[in-house]
Amino acid sequence: MGHTLAEKILMKNAGLASIKPGDLITVQPDCAAAHDIYTCKLYEKLKEMGFSKLKYPERTIIFQDHLNPCCLPDDPRLESYAFKLIDEFGVEHFHNTGGITHQLMPELGYAKPGEVVVVTDSHTTTYGAVGCFATGVGYTEMAYVWGTGEMWLKVPETIKIEINGKLPDQVYAKDIVLRVLGDLRAAGGTYKALEFCGTTIDELSVAGRLTIANMVVECGAKAGLFAADEKTAEFCKMPLQDIAWVKPDADAHYEKVMTYRAEELQPVLSCPPYVDNIKNLSEVEGTHIDQVCLGSCTNGRLEDLQIAADILRGHRIAKGLKLIVTPASNSVMEEAMRIGVLQDLVAAGAIVTPPYCSFCQGRTMGLLADDEVMLGTNNRNFLGRYGSPKAKVYLCSPAIAAASAIAGKIAHPNNVKW
Amino acid sequence: MLKVNYALLNNKISLQAIDLFSVKVTKPWDANKIYVIQDQVIPPNSPEVSAEQHRIAAFAKEYNTPYFYGSTMAGHYLTKEIVKAGDVVVATDEDIFMIGAQGALGIVVDAATMAEVLAKGELEMSASNYFTIKLQGTLDAALDMRSVAITIAEIFQPQVNAKTILQFVDCTEGLKLEEKMLLCGWCQRMGARSVLFTENAPEDVVIDLAEIEKGYVLPAASTFGKDVIAVYIGGSQGGFLEDIKLTAELLKNKKLARKVRLSVAPASSEIYYMAATAGYLTTIMQAGGLILNQCAQPSEQARIGEGEVLVSNDIHNEPDYAGKGGEIVLTDTRTAVETALKGYLGFEPETIPESVVEKVKEKVVAKEDNAEAPMTFTGRVWKFGDDIDTDIIMPTQHLSYASMDEIKSHIFEPLRPELAKLVQPGDIIVGGSNFGCGSSREQAAEILAYAGIKAIVAKSFARIFFRNSINNGMLLIECPELPDEVAEGDVITVNINKCIEHKGKEYAIPYLSDNLYRLVRAGGLVKSTKKQNGVL
Numbered sequence: 025m026g027h028t029l030a031e032k033i034l035m036k037n038a039g040l041a042s043i044k045p046g047d048l049i050t051v052q053p054d055c056a057a058a059h060d061i062y063t064c065k066l067y068e069k070l071k072e073m074g075f076s077k078l079k080y081p082e083r084t085i086i087f088q089d090h091l092n093p094c095c096l097p098d099d100p101r102l103e104s105y106a107f108k109l110i111d112e113f114g115v116e117h118f119h120n121t122g123g124i125t126h127q128l129m130p131e132l133g134y135a136k137p138g139e140v141v142v143v144t145d146s147h148t149t150t151y152g153a154v155g156c157f158a159t160g161v162g163y164t165e166m167a168y169v170w171g172t173g174e175m176w177l178k179v180p181e182t183i184k185i186e187i188n189g190k191l192p193d194q195v196y197a198k199d200i201v202l203r204v205l206g207d208l209r210a211a212g213g214t215y216k217a218l219e220f221c222g223t224t225i226d227e228l229s230v231a232g233r234l235t236i237a238n239m240v241v242e243c244g245a246k247a248g249l250f251a252a253d254e255k256t257a258e259f260c261k262m263p264l265q266d267i268a269w270v271k272p273d274a275d276a277h278y279e280k281v282m283t284y285r286a287e288e289l290q291p292v293l294s295c296p297p298y299v300d301n302i303k304n305l306s307e308v309e310g311t312h313i314d315q316v317c318l319g320s321c322t323n324g325r326l327e328d329l330q331i332a333a334d335i336l337r338g339h340r341i342a343k344g345l346k347l348i349v350t351p352a353s354n355s356v357m358e359e360a361m362r363i364g365v366l367q368d369l370v371a372a373g374a375i376v377t378p379p380y381c382s383f384c385q386g387r388t389m390g391l392l393a394d395d396e397v398m399l400g401t402n403n404r405n406f407l408g409r410y411g412s413p414k415a416k417v418y419l420c421s422p423a424i425a426a427a428s429a430i431a432g433k434i435a436h437p438n439n440v441k442w
Numbered sequence: 443m444l445k446v447n448y449a450l451l452n453n454k455i456s457l458q459a460i461d462l463f464s465v466k467v468t469k470p471w472d473a474n475k476i477y478v479i480q481d482q483v484i485p486p487n488s489p490e491v492s493a494e495q496h497r498i499a500a501f502a503k504e505y506n507t508p509y510f511y512g513s514t515m516a517g518h519y520l521t522k523e524i525v526k527a528g529d530v531v532v533a534t535d536e537d538i539f540m541i542g543a544q545g546a547l548g549i550v551v552d553a554a555t556m557a558e559v560l561a562k563g564e565l566e567m568s569a570s571n572y573f574t575i576k577l578q579g580t581l582d583a584a585l586d587m588r589s590v591a592i593t594i595a596e597i598f599q600p601q602v603n604a605k606t607i608l609q610f611v612d613c614t615e616g617l618k619l620e621e622k623m624l625l626c627g628w629c630q631r632m633g634a635r636s637v638l639f640t641e642n643a644p645e646d647v648v649i650d651l652a653e654i655e656k657g658y659v660l661p662a663a664s665t666f667g668k669d670v671i672a673v674y675i676g677g678s679q680g681g682f683l684e685d686i687k688l689t690a691e692l693l694k695n696k697k698l699a700r701k702v703r704l705s706v707a708p709a710s711s712e713i714y715y716m717a718a719t720a721g722y723l724t725t726i727m728q729a730g731g732l733i734l735n736q737c738a739q740p741s742e743q744a745r746i747g748e749g750e751v752l753v754s755n756d757i758h759n760e761p762d763y764a765g766k767g768g769e770i771v772l773t774d775t776r777t778a779v780e781t782a783l784k785g786y787l788g789f790e791p792e793t794i795p796e797s798v799v800e801k802v803k804e805k806v807v808a809k810e811d812n813a814e815a816p817m818t819f820t821g822r823v824w825k826f827g828d829d830i831d832t833d834i835i836m837p838t839q840h841l842s843y844a845s846m847d848e849i850k851s852h853i854f855e856p857l858r859p860e861l862a863k864l865v866q867p868g869d870i871i872v873g874g875s876n877f878g879c880g881s882s883r884e885q886a887a888e889i890l891a892y893a894g895i896k897a898i899v900a901k902s903f904a905r906i907f908f909r910n911s912i913n914n915g916m917l918l919i920e921c922p923e924l925p926d927e928v929a930e931g932d933v934i935t936v937n938i939n940k941c942i943e944h945k946g947k948e949y950a951i952p953y954l955s956d957n958l959y960r961l962v963r964a965g966g967l968v969k970s971t972k973k974q975n976g977v978l
Contacts, residue, residue, distance in 0.1 A: 074975035074977030092732065093705055094703065095742060100747035102842055145886075146882035164914065164966070167968075168971060205702050210876050211876035214904060214905055244904050303569060344503070358724045361718040361721075362724070367718050370711050370715045371715060375485055383485075386833070387841075391488050393493035407833070407834060408833075408856025409837070411489040411855040415489070
């Protein structure tokens, strides 16, 4: 019998002839990365466990994407642990600046099609967009992986999500994944691999696929996978023939198949206080907003900024509204400046942060007062995450975010005069 | 009585003035002359700051004053777009001195006085004394007006007091507007009543700019030779387009010294725009620098730790400004950027500390856990609903304190702020479905284990949280029926691999597989691996 994409990738890594969901296997991750929220704990755990070196130092990476810029009093101390890990344990790859982990991992070729990758962060599933089995773990787990080069995994069931047809006007990848999350709900994908396919998916850019894969963890999924195609090959700078195997078998077994017609999808939003509380744009249009956050690892790529800039160009944001923009990486930001897209956003009144986890992590910059309402293109709207537990947060596509920033309330992109 | 041309409201003291004004008066003297330019803590870094900013915005909206948020440092905007020679502008922020570049007089007042000004448009001011400096000659191309300001402060501070108006007469080949803005802004450090350029005034002293040497404002002589961890180019007195251009030129095709954090904060969105288009920002990023938003400050976005050194081309060096126990050096832009490339100030440090690698002390033969009595315990229940995410369990804002006790005092805060104080070791949490969903932060599991939570019983768990909890030696038990039948405060007894007992009823629980049982029994992945690795 054939295998799903998740099974094929795991089989190859584990060196097994055949596996099935429920099997406990041992994998050797091809890449294991940590970022600066966890480097301190990771260092302590490695020492506590008695490791004096790393099994595969060439597979280890550290990103300082949460705490650089240093905004809270303890951040400088926490930033120093990356250097301890490099000097004492020999971590070979390091990015003190440069962008968000989940953008840099596929962008710089750390996360490759057909490989198994773990990172100390829940949104690691993002790299499934390029056919990489990628999932999040805690720092104790990562210390063990760094020390031994391996970890146990339960082979997940796979849910196939097939979307065919042409997306309507103003419906984007973000609307696809929010619709799916609304149907699966917060625990509907727990322990599962989600596999996306169909003509709509084929038509999506890699950026769109990254948006979708980024958010599968919001339904509890272990991985969110896409087969490798020409677009994957171009993005990853790899020959297609090397990664053509990264696709499910035609006779693979799926626990469930969900099908959608793209024409039936609409612009949607996650409404407070849950990611899976999905409503159509028409239901919440007109809601007053105080802050719009455009960017993050979910929707901080060039095409996201371009969509927003096309709407905002020549306009000013609403009086009293804050627009915070975070490109996902240096190269995204540099290209956006080269073609003038970032400048359009600045001219409209944007506050542009460096490419890092900025507003999305809710630690410091861009926090909300009691009655404020935020609209974000990122991936979480949990109670109290952005400051006051009385603030409300909606999630949406860059198009809705940009249009709403002009209107000062949640707006349909076609209803904002420009 | 001075007639006031404009008032600037921009900071916390301005908000106090607004509050005082609003108590007594219903109408300001002239709303068109009151500039509300929010340039502090952009974007807000706490709910409280955001609420304060909203109150300032509300004042602007009520009286329909000119209003700006997060687009420019106030001094820059007023100097370039609004004031002219002879204008009197009242503010609560010394940044206003920058308008002296246009020959306008900026006066800083307290909240009560500002409230009066807002009402009447007049300022009562005692007589001023004047100190006038004539500037001539040409400054060394490697320096900027900061060295001039530092030198003036070093030599002429005795001549300047709180009633002094410090005046400059430009007899050089013509200083640019930005150079005058920089000089006036930097001279705020001298504590004068105001600083401005004037055309006709007899000079007290003449300064030949060619004689100016590089200057530093040091917290202590000991900073020379010390490693510098952070460099800041930005702010109202540091984020001019020329500063960013020079930074890019010095960084082209180079990389910052290891560990150095370089932050660049343009003083306005206009400067940001031009620096982006000219390619300066890209060059700085490629060298490893961060481009902060306009109006960003080190106290919010470029912090340093105890004993660390920040080199800045802005004027803020108040004690603990960028972090408690941190030291700030002020200098010109070129020196600051060169420091970012070297990693230290002045000369080479004599010794570079070596990394210390801890070695395992002794090999200890691990004792096997043989035939022990099965785990069983009793605890008081704290009850929760469905989808309790890790942002609720352990909010991001409180995630990274050095002390576990401090982190522990914030558990469950967004949903149940009173709970952290009440939880006792041995307590048991009961939840609905999907407990622990959301962010992978292991701290959520770790802090519950640290707080002494013995077990969590829920209808279902999110997967990363499940692994993290097991790895921290905390027992997670899936039990679909108990959560609906137990109340907060009840006592339950857990018998591993047998059942949960509550009010005489037994609830079936899943079998805990052998490897996970050993992990929990050992106290988590760390203790278990230590045994594996033969560590004490």
